[in-house]
Amino acid sequence: GENVEQHPSTLSVQEGDSAVIKCTYSDSASNYFPWYKQELGKRPQLIIDIRSNVGEKKDQRIAVTLNKTAKHFSLHITETQPEDSAVYFCAASRGTYKYIFGTGTRLKVLA
């Protein structure tokens, strides 16, 4: 069946450094790729998303890139801050079909 692989499972970076989280999806018909951030004890919240007709999207310190040929997409966080510490989930969706979430990456930003 469809799946989304996410790496790494944990990531520690120094404050101010960049963080990159990568996802690979299996369903080539997927066309919507959101990223969610879940802080400890809280609900997941969308931080950025990208659709298949776009290769890159930026929002301040956050960017997402998509390589449809390789079926990869990545989250890039620049100038990391302690408040970026959380679990990040990628997901892939196809039309009216369900989301498939990745397994999550626990990001720790060290002050």
Added chain:
Amino acid sequence: DSGVTQTPKHLITATGQRVTLRCSPRSGDLSVYWYQQSLDQGLQFLIQYYNGEERAKGNILERFSAQQFPDLHSELNLSSLELGDSALYFCASSVGPGENEQFFGPGTRLTVL
């Protein structure tokens, strides 16, 4: 606040029992999704409804069932509960049935003793 409400916040029950979790989507959202999140685990998709109809099913156990009512609220029924069913259950809603942002509720923490 996402606009999605879930009740109850916490639920403690015994093995073998049955519980019902309730979700009210954001105003205007027609899709409701249910997810299970065990301790330090990812989001396991259970089931999706769109405008009252089941749209997609994930790894939902036969002991679990759900429905979406005409007023668009949804209920997740868990029966013959086992210790392993202890988890955080999230409901999410979105405008459409697929490629849209999902807005998550605060979750219901279920503890099975």
